[in-house]
Amino acid sequence: xxxxxxxxxxxxxxxxxGQIVALRRMVEDDAYCVDVLTQxxxxxxxLAGAGEVVLRNHVETCVAQALQSDDLAARDEKVDExxxxxxxxxxxxx
Amino acid sequence: xxxxxxxxxxxxxxxxxGQIVALRRMVEDDAYCVDVLTQxxxxxxxLAGAGEVVLRNHVETCVAQALQSDDLAARDEKVDExxxxxxxxxxxxx
Amino acid sequence: xxxxxxxxxxxxxxxxxGQIVALRRMVEDDAYCVDVLTQxxxxxxxLAGAGEVVLRNHVETCVAQALQSDDLAARDEKVDExxxxxxxxxxxxx
Amino acid sequence: xxxxxxxxxxxxxxxxxGQIVALRRMVEDDAYCVDVLTQxxxxxxxLAGAGEVVLRNHVETCVAQALQSDDLAARDEKVDExxxxxxxxxxxxx
Numbered sequence: 001x002x003x004x005x006x007x008x009x010x011x012x013x014x015x016x017x018g019q020i021v022a023l024r025r026m027v028e029d030d031a032y033c034v035d036v037l038t039q040x041x042x043x044x045x046x047l048a049g050a051g052e053v054v055l056r057n058h059v060e061t062c063v064a065q066a067l068q069s070d071d072l073a074a075r076d077e078k079v080d081e082x083x084x085x086x087x088x089x090x091x092x093x094x
Numbered sequence: 095x096x097x098x099x100x101x102x103x104x105x106x107x108x109x110x111x112g113q114i115v116a117l118r119r120m121v122e123d124d125a126y127c128v129d130v131l132t133q134x135x136x137x138x139x140x141l142a143g144a145g146e147v148v149l150r151n152h153v154e155t156c157v158a159q160a161l162q163s164d165d166l167a168a169r170d171e172k173v174d175e176x177x178x179x180x181x182x183x184x185x186x187x188x
Numbered sequence: 189x190x191x192x193x194x195x196x197x198x199x200x201x202x203x204x205x206g207q208i209v210a211l212r213r214m215v216e217d218d219a220y221c222v223d224v225l226t227q228x229x230x231x232x233x234x235l236a237g238a239g240e241v242v243l244r245n246h247v248e249t250c251v252a253q254a255l256q257s258d259d260l261a262a263r264d265e266k267v268d269e270x271x272x273x274x275x276x277x278x279x280x281x282x
Numbered sequence: 283x284x285x286x287x288x289x290x291x292x293x294x295x296x297x298x299x300g301q302i303v304a305l306r307r308m309v310e311d312d313a314y315c316v317d318v319l320t321q322x323x324x325x326x327x328x329l330a331g332a333g334e335v336v337l338r339n340h341v342e343t344c345v346a347q348a349l350q351s352d353d354l355a356a357r358d359e360k361v362d363e364x365x366x367x368x369x370x371x372x373x374x375x376x
Binding site: 142146149150153154157158161162169173176177180181183184185186 | 236240243244247248251252255256263267270271274275277278279280
Binding site: 090091092 | 278279
């Protein structure tokens with residue numbers, strides 16, 4: 001991952017961490033359930049955004065490299081792995 | 095929220111926070127993208143689990159109370175709010 | 189379900205059915221993968237919209253009735269069932 | 283798309299179409315909401331399965347070809363398009 005992308009990704013994750021700290025405080029302070037759920041959705045969204053950055057990087061580097069190779073078994077394996085990651089990203093597999 | 099549920103929820107959130115700290119370290123250490131994405135999915139799953147606990151509590155308390163009231167406008171408003179929360183939980187709205 | 193809601197829901201489902209027919213034709217005619225995937229997302233979205241209508245109706249009738257009852261076991265069972273339905277709606281369970 | 287994959291995909295879509303017909307009948311016959319929602323989830327799952335087949339095919343053909351090209355702008359465009367499709371598949375964009 002390029003230095004610039006990595007810095008941005010780490011900033012996003014730091015923000016998500018801060019959001020979880022805020023979430024714990026809300027629960028401790030007995031905030032209204034719907035506000036807690038809104039915050040849960042915000043953190044999950046932030047993490048999905050971070051996941052998209054990593055996924056894009058993965059496609060542009062590892063997957064691109066495998067797809068350029070002549071080793072058909074290695075290509076298939078990489079595509080299997082990508083599909084598995086996408087399915088988990090979409091909440092279709094655990 | 096009852097003391098016992100609240101303690102369990104806070105423990106789940108503390109775990110999710112720990113998972114994000116681990117995630118940042120993985121990114122800093124240039125871990126393999128797919129492992130990073132697996133960890134992102136794990137934290138998102140943990141947060142969704144926490145959200146389910148809050149949502150259940152919300153239904154059993156606030157929604158139950160509103161549905162028992164004779165104030166039809168207040169009932170409708172609570173059901174609107176619940177549907178909105180469920181839609182966001184399902185990633186159908188932001 | 190009230191007659192009006194039912195008519196609207198049936199209209200939505202008829203539309204989703206038409207979209208699947210269009211989808212099959214696209215696949216038969218070797219349409220571009222991304223256009224096929226866009227159409228798949230459209231049908232899934234239409235079905236999720238139909239599901240929201242049914243879920244809302246369920247909360248306003250069956251769940252409301254159970255939450256007004258004095259039978260605590262029946263209430264718990266209904267809330268369990270609702271949470272299960274919401275989790276499946278959110279793609280969290282099969 | 284290869285003839286064999288295409289036949290399987292069309293069979294899946296025909297099945298999803300049959301499931302929607304069954305769904306409409308359930309609504310017409312005033313089936314229990316939770317059973318209707320279970321059927322909605324089944325059709326959505328079937329469509330997501332069909333979407334995964336198309337997405338895999340897309341990666342193995344169009345994306346693979348673009349990633350092997352020397353035209354960096356064309357590569358970027360294809361990756362943008364893929365990420366957009368994945369985000370929609372994951373319900374992250376409309």
